[in-house]
Amino acid sequence: MIKIIKLILCFSILTIDCFWCREAYAQKSKTENDIEVLLKQVYEKRAKAMIYQNDHVLETDYLSDKTSMNALYNEQRRIKYINTWANKRSIKLVNAESEIKIVRLKVMDETANVSIVQSLKLSYDYLNKIIPVQSFGIGTSHFLTMKKTEGKWKILREWYLDPLDEDPDKIAEAQNGFGTVVQNTRNISNGKRFNRKQAVTYANKYAGTAWGAGNNRRYNPNYKDYTGRGGDCTNFASQVVGDKMGGGLPMTNQWRYYKQSGGTEFWIRTDSFKNFLINSGYGKQIIKGKFHQIVAPTKENPNGAIARLQPGDLIGYIIHGNDIDHFSIFVGYDENGYPLVNSHSTDRFRVPFDLGWDRNTKYLLIHIKD
Numbered sequence: 340m341i342k343i344i345k346l347i348l349c350f351s352i353l354t355i356d357c358f359w360c361r362e363a364y365a366q367k368s369k370t371e372n373d374i375e376v377l378l379k380q381v382y383e384k385r386a387k388a389m390i391y392q393n394d395h396v397l398e399t400d401y402l403s404d405k406t407s408m409n410a411l412y413n414e415q416r417r418i419k420y421i422n423t424w425a426n427k428r429s430i431k432l433v434n435a436e437s438e439i440k441i442v443r444l445k446v447m448d449e450t451a452n453v454s455i456v457q458s459l460k461l462s463y464d465y466l467n468k469i470i471p472v473q474s475f476g477i478g479t480s481h482f483l484t485m486k487k488t489e490g491k492w493k494i495l496r497e498w499y500l501d502p503l504d505e506d507p508d509k510i511a512e513a514q515n516g517f518g519t520v521v522q523n524t525r526n527i528s529n530g531k532r533f534n535r536k537q538a539v540t541y542a543n544k545y546a547g548t549a550w551g552a553g554n555n556r557r558y559n560p561n562y563k564d565y566t567g568r569g570g571d572c573t574n575f576a577s578q579v580v581g582d583k584m585g586g587g588l589p590m591t592n593q594w595r596y597y598k599q600s601g602g603t604e605f606w607i608r609t610d611s612f613k614n615f616l617i618n619s620g621y622g623k624q625i626i627k628g629k630f631h632q633i634v635a636p637t638k639e640n641p642n643g644a645i646a647r648l649q650p651g652d653l654i655g656y657i658i659h660g661n662d663i664d665h666f667s668i669f670v671g672y673d674e675n676g677y678p679l680v681n682s683h684s685t686d687r688f689r690v691p692f693d694l695g696w697d698r699n700t701k702y703l704l705i706h707i708k709d
Contacts, residue, residue: 370446374453374485377492379439382457385414386435389461394418402486402493410497417503424510424694425463428517428677433472434462438550442480451485451492460550465675473673477502478548478556478686502685502695511630511698517677527650527671530709533586538651538707541578541585542668547686558683563601569608571683576653576666577606580621580707586651588621588707609663613655616705622653625704630693633702645678645692648704654680654692655703663703667692 381400388394394415401411425432436459443454462474479499486495527535545559546552558564558571562578565571577596580586590596594605594615601607605615616622626633626644634643648654648669655663667680670689679689693700 368446370451371444374444374446374451374492375441378441378453378455378483381494382437382439382455385418386437386459388414389418389421389435390432392418392422400494402488402495404495406496407494410494413497413501413504416507417501420503420505420507420510421461421694423507427510427513428691429466429468430463431466432461433464434460436460436550449487450495451487453481453483453485455481455483456548457481458548458550458556468675470674473675474551475679475690476546476550476552476686476688477690478546478550478552478688480548480685500685502687502690505695505697509697509699511693511696511700513630513634517634533580533588533651533707533709535586535649535651535707535709537584538579538586538668539670541582542575542651542670542681543688545575545578546681546688547683549681549686549688549690551688552686561598562596565602565607566684570665572666573609573612574602574607575683576668577602577612579668580651580653581606586707591619594619609655609666612666613663613703613705616653616707620708622705622707625652625706627657627701627703629701630696630698633704645702645704647706648678649706652707653705655705656696657701657703658699 384396384400388396397411397414401407422432438458440456441453442456443452445452457479459477459479460474461477462472464470464472479501481497481499483497484495485492527539529535543551544553547558548556559578559582562574565574577594578585581588581590581594581596593603594612596602596606605611617624625647633645636643640646650669650671652669654667654669656665656667658664665682665684667682667687669692670679670681673679673689678692680692681687681689
């Protein structure tokens with residue numbers, strides 16, 4: 340997640356149609372078909388490499404150029420990261436399924452520019468526990484330049500907002516893997532003002548390109564997509580708690596979405612949104628701290644402060660200083676009691692809340708008052 344700010348700036352320059360590409364190719368050339376088949380194989384190979392941890396099999400897809408080697412290194416590091424994270428959480432990845440959609444493909448002699456959306460399903464099992472296999476989804480938008488060398492297409496460069504772009508050596512430690520079933524939060528209860536069940540349903544329906552999301556993996560078309568303008572995570576969080584089909588919190592003059600002009604600053608900006616929630620009385624801060632501080636059992640919080648979250652509540656992520664960099668919606672637990680979140684930028688569906696963050700990340704837990 341360290342590179343997310345720089346990559347979002349790139350998104351502001353390049354715009355693409357998302358997973359639901361508006362224009363289908365009326366007729367594809369043999370070259371285009373060959374590239375599409377190849378890329379499907381490439382992304383499937385990457386997915387399997389996450390499970391078998393044999394990242395050397397990816398090397399044949401790249402060139403010896405520095406930019407190409409950097410792209411390969413990023414894939415190898417994300418494989419190491421997610422497996423190191425899983426090991427520290429007493430989890431084992433057992434399956435990975437990749438689905439890609441070619442959004443744009445332009446061939447120019449011996450090079451090709453490609454825009455891809457990938458929906459990745461990752462399944463995991465707990466070590467030494469008899470629990471059904473659990474799954475979560477991630478959706479990412481990729482921009483690639485391919486180059487034909489000695490009759491074969493290779494990846495020259497690639498970049499994307501990667502939720503697994505973290506240092507494997509900086510993952511927060513967890514006692515006994517962390518993950519305690521919190522029985523009293525299993526049932527979702529609604530308040531007089533905030534409809535938690537609808538909020539979670541909305542978060543699952545509009546989780547975008549991530550595997551598991553509804554609405555044909557599309558965002559809600561009634562809202563602008565701010566991915567290329569600083570990120571869409573806060574816009575999505577506001578929708579979840581404020582849309583009439585979501586949590587239904589009443590909009591105000593400050594915190595509001597206008598059909599024509601879009602969201603106000605308090606609707607789409609992370610810190611403004613956080614300040615609005617706290618100052619308006621719509622929400623209250625449960626705790627702010629690093630991983631070990633929010634999960635550690637205390638007399639006041641036997642299962643850790645994070646167990647006080649209720650589905651529909653929010654988690655803010657702070658990389659440096661005190662400014663929030665990202666918002667996720669807490670949507671519930673897996674079968675072992677691990678907290679799960681949904682978000683945009685990048686798209687997540689029922690993903691373990693700390694996956695893609697490191698030991699220096701601070702978490703701000705916000706309870707939405709019923």
